[in-house]
Amino acid sequence: MATSLHPDGPEAVAVLIREAAARSEPLEVRGFGSKRALGRAVQAARPLCLDRLDALHFYEPDEMVLSVGAGMPLRRIEALLAGQRQCLAFAPPDWRPLLGSDAPEQSIGGVVAGNLSGSRRLTAGAARDHLIGFCAVNGRGESFKSGGRVVKNVTGYDLSKLMAGSFGTLAVLTSVNLRVVPLPEHSSTLALQGVDAAAAVRLFALALAGSFDVTAAAWLPADLAPSVGLQGPVALLCFEGLEASVRERSARLCTTLAAGGESYAEDASRALWRALGDGVPLQARSESALWRVSLPPTAGAALLGAVPEARGWMDWAGGLVWFEVPDVGDASAACIRGQLARSGGHATLIRASSATRERVAVFEPLAPALAALTERLRASFDPAAILNPGRMA
Amino acid sequence: MTAAIPYDRAILARRALIAAALRRLVAADAVIADETGLAVYESDALTAYRQLPLVAVLPSTVEEVAAVLRYCHAEGLKVVPRGAGTSLSGGALPLGDGVLLGMAKFNRILDVDLANRCVTAQTGVTNLAITRAVEADGFYYAPDPSSQSACTIGGNVAENSGGVHCLKYGMTTNNLLGLQVVLMSGEIVRIGGKHLDPGGYDLLGLLTGSEGLLGVVTEVTVRILPRPAAVGALMLGFGSAESAGRCVAAVIAAGIVPAGMEMMDRAAIHAAEAFAGAGYPLDVEALLLAELDGTARDVELRLQQVQDIARAHGAVRAVVATDEAERARLWAGRKAAFPAVGRISPDYLCMDGTIPRRQLPLVLTRIQALSERHGLRVVNVFHAGDGNLHPLILYDANAGEQDRAEAIGADILRLCVEVGGVLTGEHGVGIEKRDLMPVMFTEVDLEQQLRVKCAFDAQNLLNPGKVYPQLHRCVEEGRVHVHHGAVRFPELPRF
Numbered sequence: 001m002a003t004s005l006h007p008d009g010p011e012a013v014a015v016l017i018r019e020a021a022a023r024s025e026p027l028e029v030r031g032f033g034s035k036r037a038l039g040r041a042v043q044a045a046r047p048l049c050l051d052r053l054d055a056l057h058f059y060e061p062d063e064m065v066l067s068v069g070a071g072m073p074l075r076r077i078e079a080l081l082a083g084q085r086q087c088l089a090f091a092p093p094d095w096r097p098l099l100g101s102d103a104p105e106q107s108i109g110g111v112v113a114g115n116l117s118g119s120r121r122l123t124a125g126a127a128r129d130h131l132i133g134f135c136a137v138n139g140r141g142e143s144f145k146s147g148g149r150v151v152k153n154v155t156g157y158d159l160s161k162l163m164a165g166s167f168g169t170l171a172v173l174t175s176v177n178l179r180v181v182p183l184p185e186h187s188s189t190l191a192l193q194g195v196d197a198a199a200a201v202r203l204f205a206l207a208l209a210g211s212f213d214v215t216a217a218a219w220l221p222a223d224l225a226p227s228v229g230l231q232g233p234v235a236l237l238c239f240e241g242l243e244a245s246v247r248e249r250s251a252r253l254c255t256t257l258a259a260g261g262e263s264y265a266e267d268a269s270r271a272l273w274r275a276l277g278d279g280v281p282l283q284a285r286s287e288s289a290l291w292r293v294s295l296p297p298t299a300g301a302a303l304l305g306a307v308p309e310a311r312g313w314m315d316w317a318g319g320l321v322w323f324e325v326p327d328v329g330d331a332s333a334a335c336i337r338g339q340l341a342r343s344g345g346h347a348t349l350i351r352a353s354s355a356t357r358e359r360v361a362v363f364e365p366l367a368p369a370l371a372a373l374t375e376r377l378r379a380s381f382d383p384a385a386i387l388n389p390g391r392m393a
Numbered sequence: 394m395t396a397a398i399p400y401d402r403a404i405l406a407r408r409a410l411i412a413a414a415l416r417r418l419v420a421a422d423a424v425i426a427d428e429t430g431l432a433v434y435e436s437d438a439l440t441a442y443r444q445l446p447l448v449a450v451l452p453s454t455v456e457e458v459a460a461v462l463r464y465c466h467a468e469g470l471k472v473v474p475r476g477a478g479t480s481l482s483g484g485a486l487p488l489g490d491g492v493l494l495g496m497a498k499f500n501r502i503l504d505v506d507l508a509n510r511c512v513t514a515q516t517g518v519t520n521l522a523i524t525r526a527v528e529a530d531g532f533y534y535a536p537d538p539s540s541q542s543a544c545t546i547g548g549n550v551a552e553n554s555g556g557v558h559c560l561k562y563g564m565t566t567n568n569l570l571g572l573q574v575v576l577m578s579g580e581i582v583r584i585g586g587k588h589l590d591p592g593g594y595d596l597l598g599l600l601t602g603s604e605g606l607l608g609v610v611t612e613v614t615v616r617i618l619p620r621p622a623a624v625g626a627l628m629l630g631f632g633s634a635e636s637a638g639r640c641v642a643a644v645i646a647a648g649i650v651p652a653g654m655e656m657m658d659r660a661a662i663h664a665a666e667a668f669a670g671a672g673y674p675l676d677v678e679a680l681l682l683a684e685l686d687g688t689a690r691d692v693e694l695r696l697q698q699v700q701d702i703a704r705a706h707g708a709v710r711a712v713v714a715t716d717e718a719e720r721a722r723l724w725a726g727r728k729a730a731f732p733a734v735g736r737i738s739p740d741y742l743c744m745d746g747t748i749p750r751r752q753l754p755l756v757l758t759r760i761q762a763l764s765e766r767h768g769l770r771v772v773n774v775f776h777a778g779d780g781n782l783h784p785l786i787l788y789d790a791n792a793g794e795q796d797r798a799e800a801i802g803a804d805i806l807r808l809c810v811e812v813g814g815v816l817t818g819e820h821g822v823g824i825e826k827r828d829l830m831p832v833m834f835t836e837v838d839l840e841q842q843l844r845v846k847c848a849f850d851a852q853n854l855l856n857p858g859k860v861y862p863q864l865h866r867c868v869e870e871g872r873v874h875v876h877h878g879a880v881r882f883p884e885l886p887r888f
Contacts, residue, residue: 062642063749063780085648115590126590128598129567144841145834150747152779152818154553154602155826155833156860157842158566161598165591182648205508209531211622211688245691296509296587319589344571346592364592369580373848374594380844392593 004047010135010143010174016048017172017386018141026386029168031071031107035114037099038350039167039362043390050109053174058149061086064180065132065149070109070173077108081180089181090127091118093277098290099351109173115165118277119216119238122316124181128164133177136163138170139382149177162377168388170381184215184240189269190250192235192261195219197301197314200235203257204297204317207237210256212249215240216273217317224281224313228272238273279322279350281313288324289331289352295319295345306339307332327352333360340364363392397442397824398858400489404470405447411470412448415492418460423498425449434493437478437485438540439825441795446473446487451495455573455581455611458494462609463579465492471854472577474605476517476548479540481743482823484552484604484859491857496547499611502526509587511570513614516547520554523615532617535562538819539728547610553602555819557653560778561686562618564819566601571614574600577850587614599845604821605856607849621686624652625696626720629703630677630710634658637679638753640706641777644683644699645750651699653684654778655727658757661734661772661785662726668733671726674710681777682727684720730774731785738770738787742798746809747818750780756812760784763804767797771805781818782809807832822860830862 005027007013020027026044030036032051053069054076060066061084068077074092081087092111096103112134117126133147146159163173195203200219207214216238225232237253239246254261264272282290291312293303300318304310310332312323325332336347346364349357366374379385404411412426425431426448436443447470452458465472471491478485487493499515505526506512512523512534520541523534537556538544544554550572555564562568571585585597600607631637637656644651657665657673657680666673673680681703685695700711714720734741748756757773764771770787786801788794806816806826810833816826830839843861846853 060749060751062646063751064645065749115595117590121589125563125567128590128595129563138841142837142841144838146838146842148747148813148815148833150749150780150814150818152555152559152564152747152776152781153815154564154819154821155815155817156822156830156839157607157845158553158598158602159842159845161566161595161601162845164598165593165595170594182645182650185648205510208510209507209619211619213687213691241687241691242694245688245694248690249688294588294590294592296506298508316589344586345588348592366593367582369576369582370584370593370596373576373582373596376848377594377596377845380848381841 002046004049006049006052008052010053010137013048013172013174014137014141014143017137017139020046020386021139021141021384024384024386026389029172029388031110032073032103032105034096034101034103034106035099035110037101038095038114039391040357040393041354041390042388044388048172050107050172050174056080057175065177066180067149067175067177068108069175071107073105074108074111075105082183085183086180087183088130088178089120089124090130091120091124091273091277092116092127093118093279095279098279098283108176112164112176113166113168113173119218119273119315122217122319123215126164128161130179131160131164131176132179134160134163134173135175136171136173139384139387143174147177151179167391169378169392170387172387186241186243186246187266187269188239188246188250189264189272190237190239190253190261191230191264192259193231194233195235196233197221197304200314201298201301201318203235206257207253208317212239212253213241214238218276219314219318220281221313223311227281227283228275236272238269276315282322282324285324287327289327289356290322290324290350291336291347292350293321293336293340293345293347295321295340295343299343299345303336303339303343307335327356330360331356337364397444397483397486398488404490408447414464415448415450415461418464419450419452419457423451423453434475434478434487434495437480437483439481439483439486439823442483442486442824444487444489446493447490449493449495451498453498455575458575458609458611459579459581461492461494462575462577465854466578466852469852469854471857473856474551474609476545476551477519477543479544479548480552480821480823481745482817482821482825484821484823484856486824488858494609496545499547503612506587507532511587511614511616513571513612514546515612516610517545520544520546520549523617527617528620531620533620534615535568535618536565546613546615550601550610550613551603551605552821557655557776560654560776561650561652566598568615569597569601569613570616572597572600572610573612574608574610576608577852577855585614604823604860606846606860607855623689623692624684624686624720625692626714626723627683627685627696627699628673628710628712628714628723629681629683629708630674631679631681631707632677632709634679634757635754636707637681638750638777640681640703640708641750643702643706645778647698647702649695649698651683651778652686653682654776655682656680656775656777657727657730658773660770661730661774664733664737664772665726665730668736669726669729671722673726677709682723727774734772734785734787739789739791740795740798741788742786742802744784744786744802744805745781745817745820746806746814747779747781748809748812748814750777752812752814756782756808759808760805763801767801769794769798769801771801776818779818780814803829824859827860828862830860
């Protein structure tokens, strides 16, 4: 493998990309490489690593805005924000153990490029909702920007949305501007035991239809609940805010549901949701194929029942299903995507052997008109297809 | 008035032929080609610009939209999509050689799905009608632009509309789940659905706020939220804009995210009070209105917190609205600010920049200096929570003051960009701010955006001339030529 490139600033990134473009030499774009195992293997010899782009451009707590180099480790950002009792609302997960990565860090650029969000995505939005501006270098080696440092902005196309979730196939992020939010004063989780998947989804629908301000809702079956120190099957509801209010809402929901549950407060509550975001329930089973499916919440439980040998759990009030299947054949891709053709939604193969990831579309296949549009869009940023070629194919 | 966007008179000469061809694609009475009938469409809410379209077409089905676009694509005809025509930036301004595609007949709500907390509506359904469809069940649709009783959900998608509550609940883009879109080629595509996040590139996010340049939205799925159990409002008066600004920052820093946070300067307070009698104090320099929502307990606790912070930051007046009538009265003044200004001045221009909140005192001072230099009054209302500033520039068109008003407007927007802000927070670029785009973006930035346009619409037929300085064509390697319109069209008003 060719030597990794470690440019020390945006201009150096642009120079390297211009050189690579001139030679039609594909680049594997990465921060620390923590998510290399996700997606198709990139058909590129030369890694372009953004780890040296780790500058803090500005952090203004009273403006709730942060601007950092794309290579800044997420851990440093979280520590910085915690010092001001703030956080990233979308609860970015750490999938390194899940993906079997030994990377020392994950970069904010990688989190954004994957549009990775945790359990609070249900109510707080995804990474894409909190990226308010960026600087990047396109496949021509041109530095460009979009958005800005203010949240309310409709000036020009919102390319931030496009960059989030593009896995480095459009342009190389060099800096990102993120909105940040206050850290909730108090966190409490209500655990309702003995609830099966279908009942959990109905319960979540009730909870989210009332003024309970539930910020996250997940369900774990009996065999996966112990992975986060619980007994299952169990429905989990997160309440955040002022302590008195959290207590009142949680108690009122119990009354409404005529259910009694156990409450986990503060650190226990926060640790639980962090573990769920990180995919802990199915983290250890590296021999299986792991899917992450986003779908209408009411379809979540049905999907779990419809895929043979699937073992899984639900987040986002039923709208996100994580499950494992045996890593053989198409890893149930046809069955899953057949279900999704009826319900709507999309499935991503998060973890599988490289052979399976070559056979099976890792990302949801697109209808022909959308696939053609997507390719034209990709080419509008990177005409020679030198940035992470094949990653999202 | 001079055409804002020059047009090809040869196409105008083909009007009857084009109308006849369109009548074969849609119901005969859905094509309007006479000047009286077309007059309805000659402008949107930015009435300084007027232009009759070549023809107007009012399709009823997505297949008809596709057929019209296919025809226009094949004939090289320009198309301007239009919802209710409430754009404040000329986004729906017709083109003299273009087909106006009116989406008013797409007026049905297709699906109310309470279990999945979403509503699917045709593009021409009004923003408020979505809330009306679900309010009996305790839900509402959060983005609430001031035109919500008239503006369409499709237009909201095109403009990424906000509203006074977007500080807490986000803009359209944060509340959108799915779209059906017809591309300029006539291809019909579905993006998203009732689920969160896309499976591929986020086309949903890209199309939102694209001002009708990338596709024609025919169907929209939005998420709905449960109506908060309680809402409280607080009016605070300050001796200076600086102390009001510091109070806003302190509220935010304390971890409170109000549902809305509005500021008015002295001139706005006086105009609004004279018009609406909201009970605003007339001896303060700045007025803050804060709205807090949530459970009754939350609202009570947060109102107290905000009051304490305000006192510590020198608030000289504090009024808490304890019931719905009082809350409505406090808001009545703010909501009447624009018509109130309309009463004290023959004309006004409403600007829409966003700035980092902390720059507010500096920006207000410099706006005052601009106002004095140009001899025109400026009244400021401000979505203080998110830094979205609406300076209203007072002038008299009949006294020949329009050019000066527009000059101040352009200077204010340049100032917004200079202090780290942007040209438009919620009204859109449209035709109004098109020529200021190079103030905020480099030529490379704009070229990348134009290449995105080319990926959707290689012939530049969909709403051309809006948002970007003139785009000429997309050539093979994707390079496009950007002309800075102010040079190319010296007859254009600049602001």
